[in-house]
Amino acid sequence: MKYLKFIVSFILTIAIFYAFNTKLGAIPPIGKFLDPSGGIWQNEKDESITGDLEIKGLIDNVTVHYDKERIPHVFAQNNTDLYRAQGYITAKHRLWQMEFQTLASAGRLSEIIGEKALNYDRAQRRKGMVFGAENSLEIIKADKESMAYLEAYKDGVNAYINQLDPKDYPVEYKLLDYKPEAWTIDKTMYLLMYMTDMLCGGDSDLEYTNVLRKFGKDRFDLLFPDFFDFDEPVIPKETDWSFIDKEITAIPQSELPLDSISETMVKPNPHNGSNNWAVSGNKSYSGNPILANDPHLGLNLPSIWFVMQLSSPSQNTFGATLPGALGVIIGFNNTISWGVTNATRDVKDWYKIEFKDKNRTQYKYNGTWKNTHVRLEEIKIKGQKTYIDSVIYTHHGPVSYDHTFKANDEKEGYAMKWTGHIGHNFTRLFYKLNNGKNYEDYLNAISNHVAPAQNFAFASTNGDIALWVQGKFPNKWKGQGKFLMDGSNPKHDWQSFIPQEFNAHTKNPERGFISSSNQYPTDASYPFYVFNDGYDTYRNRVINSFFRSKETFTVDDFKNLQNNNFNLKASELLPYMFEHMDISSLSEEELDVLNIIKSWDFYSEIDKMAPSIWDAWWTDLYQIVWDEFNDPNSAMDYPFVYQTIYMLKNHPNDAFMDILNTPEKETANDLFLITFKNAAEKLINWKAKHGDYNWQAYKGTYVGHLLQALPAFSRFDLPIGGDKNTVNAAGKNWGPSWRMIVEMSSPPKALGIYPGGQSGNPGSKYYDNFIDKWATGEYFNVLFMQDQNETEGIIATQTLTSK
DSSP states (O other): OHHHHHHHHHHHHHHHHHHHHSOBTTBOOHHHHHOTTTSGGGGGSOOOOSEEEEETTOSSOEEEEEETTOOEEEEOSSHHHHHHHHHHHHHHHHHHHHHHHHHHHTTOTHHHHOGGGHHHHHHHHHTTHHHHHHHHHHHHTTOHHHHHHHHHHHHHHHHHHHTOOGGGSOHHHHHHTOOOOOOOHHHHHHHHHHHHHHHHOOOOHHHHHHHHHHHOHHHHHHHSOSSOSSOOOSSOTTOOOTTOOOOOOOOOSOOOOOOOOSOOOOOOOTTOEEEEEEEOGGGBTTSSOEEEEEEEEEOEESOSOEEEEEEETTEEEEEEEOTTSOSOSEEEOSSEEEEEEEOOOOOEEEEEEEBSSTTOSEEEETTEEEEOEEEEEEEOOTTSOOEEEEEEEOSSOBEEEBTTBBOOOTTEEEEEEEGGGSOOOHHHHHHHHHHOOSHHHHHHHHTTOOSSOEEEEEEETTSOEEEEEESOOBOOOTTTTSSOEETTOGGGSOOOBOOGGGSOEEESOTTSEEEESSOOSSOTTSSSOOOOOSOOOSHHHHHHHHHTSSSOBOHHHHHHHHTOOBOHHHHHHHHHHHHHOOOTTOOHHHHHHHHHHHTOOSBOOTTOSHHHHHHHHHHHHHHHHTGGGOOTTSOOOOOOHHHHHHHHHHOTTSGGGSOTTSSSOOOHHHHHHHHHHHHHHHHHHHHHHHSOOOHHHHHOOOBEETTTTOGGGOBOSOOOOOOTTSSSOOOSSEEESOEEEEEOSSSOEEEEEOSSOSOOOTTSTTSSTTHHHHHTTOOEEOOOOSOTTOOTTEEEEEEEEEO
């Protein structure tokens, strides 16, 4: 018996040892994870920010000061050392995030997560993310200076990785049981493609084709108009475009294919956008231009931005950087400031491809057969065999959809044409901006920008303000790119590009301010075709009305505007609904809900219940109006929000108002009542379960960890008002990702805040210490150092020396 006990004990010991040192499904090796000397407990300490560190390859010493916000102020004697130090410092605080985002971009998540990431990885490869990154790297290789700085940044990252002990790996590596790999320049390219896809990776060509086929052109044009019935473009509508002498592409006499597809790839959040604006000295309280920017992106931890000051003999720049890319992306130096918003231009089109046979080695083009080429995408899967995906490429681009991926016919496919695949030198753009001195330098910096299309706002100490809608834009015939096109017809190709000097822009406009919030770039007088890509219709009107409301503005005015929660959309529809809704059948409880929203002042503040009622009511109304679009066999996008409200007010008896699954013939007025009752019931039930449905509780804004919002590493139920249609565009998990206000004094004075913290370590107090201030509309005062020896406000200093 004692031998049996010994054998059982031995087997149990082996089993426990195996379990504690083996990753079981999604569970990390428990022994390694909880190991006191090398597991998660090692991640409770903050990164070191004092003393001397030896960094291989430095030419001179680099001084890194840290202020109380844990913002590094990097002072180098040359730019090569500056970017090597930037790479090292960024990796020290954000290594896991840097690598994870590049793996996501390149379609490599299956390597660390397993088979459940395979379809995501396939989609990334089929979008040509790696292809686009490779094209940009080829362009950059011709620029020796850019390559030298990218090499320096890479070496700085690797200097940090190489001195890491496994016990010091960021906690996410321990959770997923893998280790960091060497940084490469390719990874910086993948990161920039990640941002390009996030900001210009959306399109609706295939969905719109299905709408066109199902409802016809007249109905499509009514629901998806080229222009709305108001006119508040990015570039002032009084702009004279008579200097443009480029011929506009003629509309070809040809038919469009009307194919159907039931499912398209997951796309970036359609609300990804931003606000930026600037006032001239004439409209500023101090006589100095003031610029503001707040890009609206997903709310994640670690934050998408890492704030730094980068100083060398040629530049002194402060602002938000992207972990993995060199330079400041949104910020200012001693003489200029800049901010960006998403221009949301349609720069991705789809082409139907007809293959000669099932081998798909040739496709029809211009009356003959043109050769394809195949890119074998090797997708490594943790614990399994490598998956090989054969992606066919045409002259248009990758055939993203074929019979192996979301389509059916072996002899047909859909190819993507996207400016994101065009190689360009992102590094040179931001290097020039960081070193810019005036308007000419700013224009020179952005002039060769390709993608993503951005509205680049500008202000300078010498008094200039400007805005360019910048990117590489196809010179399309009217209507080109709305729908699937014929990949065999050369006239459906992009015939040319709009010359850069004819991109929409303004400098020192007479009105004294510039602004953009993802609205239409110009009015109808701009000669080139610009497709309505679902442009913003609310924030821009609030912003521009504000800047027309008085003669001069202060920094406090800018703060108030960035945090403005006025809901223009609700204010334009609700009074009409109240007037036209028959309330005779409402219960006492429903009347109580109605009275709450009828007394609303249309400000979506956290302590009010009316915004919750509006949100529940509008969500149900929008979906029920367009129930005809819910076809499981045909992917379709709902019509624009602004046009939905236009239809409710101006076409209340339209056939679209009828609910398909009821015998009655409903009108808009009926829908108001039906959806109000649904919303009231939802909120009454919500209150019984959760308590008061004030806007903070009901909206439930959260900042989630990049790993599917791991609760322990995320922040929930934040006290922030607004919604996606207010200037303070804070949704449930999306919103202002970096608020910046800069007054162009000499030197500039600035404020900033973002929903996160400088550290990527969940065990650090600097991981999320900005979030509470961000939610309540507070800022930190930027410490913009002019001399590395003047250390007021500095709490620690580290010196990087050559190894």
